[in-house]
Amino acid sequence: MDTSPASAPAVTVYWRPGCTFCIKLWVKLRLTGTRYRPVNIWRDPEAAAFVRSVNDGNETVPTVRVVSPTGTGSVMTNPSLKRIRQALAG
Structure with missing residues (x-):
């Protein structure tokens, strides 16, 4: 697996267990082939902060x-897939 910065996902999804909105977003991202990095805020105090x-x-x-x-860069709370794709386009 290539972990160089050029191949790193440009989308980071901060989530927590039990969040149905997070699961719905993951499904949409996966169906469109949008790469993302999930970060569990209950396991990462810096991410929670x-x-x-x-x-x-x-x-x-x-x-x-x-x-x-x-x-x-942009940060969005509970965004639609459309908003994420627009942000990725710059």
């Missing part, structure tokens, strides 16, 4: 970080 920092202190998931090929 990040999610709280962008959600007014709440651990609202899915929180999604997207980095477009142009390097533009």
